Amino acid sequence: MSAADQVRAMLDELMGTNRDGVIKREQQILFDDPRVCKSFLLGCCPHDILASTRAxxxxxxxxxxxxxxxxxxxxAKRKDHFxxxxxxxxxxxxxxxCDRKIEVAKKKLKETQQELGEDALAxxxxxxxxxxxxxxxxxxxxELGAEGRVEESLALMEEVENLKKRKADSEVEYRNAIPASCYQQQKLRVCEVCAAYLGIHDNDRRLADHFGGKLHLGFIxxxxxxxxFxxxxxxxxxxxxxxxxxxxDDRRDRRSRSRSREQYRDKRRSRSRDRHRRKHRSRSKSRDRKRKSKDKRKRSRSRSRSNSR
Incomplete structure (x- = not known):
C-alpha cells in the first residue's frame, strides 16, 4: 500500500465515507448493505485477524x-443495529x-502414541x-522491554525463570513416570486454542514464538x-x-383491575337493584296501607249512614 493509500485509509477511518462531500445514494455503498462484512465493522473478521498466518x-x-x-x-451511538x-x-x-480440527489432531496423536496412565497424563x-x-x-x-518498561519486563523474566525450574522438575517426573520405550512418542501436544502442534520439551524461544505469535493471539x-458477543x-x-x-404482569394486573372494577360495578348495580326493590316494596306497602285506610274510612262512612237511617 502506497503512502497516499495509507493516508486515504486513515481519513476514511476517521471521517467516514462522506469526507469528500455528499455522494449520490445510488453510487454509495452504506454500512448496512448486505454485501458489507458485519464482523469487519465490529473489528473481528477472522480474515483480517489471521491474515499472513498459517491459518x-x-x-x-x-x-x-x-x-x-x-x-x-x-x-451505533444512536441505535443498536444488532x-x-x-x-x-x-x-x-x-x-x-477449529475445535473439530483440534479433536481430529488429538485423535491422530492418540493413534500414534501409546496409552499412558492417569498420573503420567497429568x-x-x-x-x-x-x-x-x-x-x-x-x-x-x-513486548514490555520494547516499550521501554524495563522494570516490569525484568519482573516477568524473574517469573519466567521460576516457571522454567518448575517445568524442568516436572519433565524429570514425567520421564520417570512413562516407559523409556514410548518416551519419544509422547513429545507432541495439540494447542487447545489454535490447533497447532507443540512439543512438550520445546525451548523458551519456540514457546514464546508460539504463544506470543499472531496465530495464537489471533485465535485468543x-x-x-x-x-x-x-x-x-x-x-x-x-x-x-x-x-x-x-x-x-402488566396485562395480568390490568385484567385483575378490570375484573375488580367489573365486580365493583356489579356490586353497585346489585345494591342499586336492592334499593330499587326496597323502594318498590316500601311504595307497595304504603299504597296498601293507604288503600286499606281508604277502605276502612269507606266502611266507616257506610256504617254511619246506615245507623242514621
Whole structure:
C-alpha cells in the first residue's frame, strides 16, 4: 500500500465515507448493505485477524472498508443495529471448525502414541500448562522491554525463570513416570486454542514464538470476541424475557383491575337493584296501607249512614 493509500485509509477511518462531500445514494455503498462484512465493522473478521498466518483464510468475500466502519460507529451511538448477532454466528462457525480440527489432531496423536496412565497424563498436562505460561510471559516481557518498561519486563523474566525450574522438575517426573520405550512418542501436544502442534520439551524461544505469535493471539482474540458477543446476547435475552414477563404482569394486573372494577360495578348495580326493590316494596306497602285506610274510612262512612237511617 502506497503512502497516499495509507493516508486515504486513515481519513476514511476517521471521517467516514462522506469526507469528500455528499455522494449520490445510488453510487454509495452504506454500512448496512448486505454485501458489507458485519464482523469487519465490529473489528473481528477472522480474515483480517489471521491474515499472513498459517491459518490465513484469504480475502473475505464481503466488503471491508474503513470508511464504512467509521459510519457504523457513528450510527451505533444512536441505535443498536444488532450486528453482533450476525458476527457471533460467523465466529461460532469458525471456532466450531477449529475445535473439530483440534479433536481430529488429538485423535491422530492418540493413534500414534501409546496409552499412558492417569498420573503420567497429568504430569504431561502440567508440563504443557507451564510451557504455555512461560511462552506467554516471555512474549509479554519482550513486548514490555520494547516499550521501554524495563522494570516490569525484568519482573516477568524473574517469573519466567521460576516457571522454567518448575517445568524442568516436572519433565524429570514425567520421564520417570512413562516407559523409556514410548518416551519419544509422547513429545507432541495439540494447542487447545489454535490447533497447532507443540512439543512438550520445546525451548523458551519456540514457546514464546508460539504463544506470543499472531496465530495464537489471533485465535485468543476471536474466542474472546465470541465470548463477549455471547454474553451480550445472553444479557439481551434476559432483558427481553424480563420485559416480556413485565408485560405479562402488566396485562395480568390490568385484567385483575378490570375484573375488580367489573365486580365493583356489579356490586353497585346489585345494591342499586336492592334499593330499587326496597323502594318498590316500601311504595307497595304504603299504597296498601293507604288503600286499606281508604277502605276502612269507606266502611266507616257506610256504617254511619246506615245507623242514621
Amino acid at each position: 490465513d483464510l484469504g480475502d473475505c468475500r464481503k466488503i471491508h472498508d474503513l470508511g464504512l466502519r467509521a459510519d457504523y460507529e457513528q450510527a 450486528y453482533d448477532v450476525e458476527a457471533a454466528e460467523q465466529l461460532q462457525a469458525f471456532i466450531n471448525d 504430569k504431561g498436562d502440567d508440563i504443557h500448562a507451564l510451557g504455555e505460561q512461560i511462552g506467554t510471559k516471555l512474549a509479554k516481557a519482550e 482474540e476471536i474466542r474472546q470476541k465470541l465470548d463477549d 455471547s454474553q451480550n446476547l445472553m444479557e439481551r435475552r434476559l432483558e427481553k424475557e424480563k420485559a416480556r414477563s413485565s408485560r405479562r
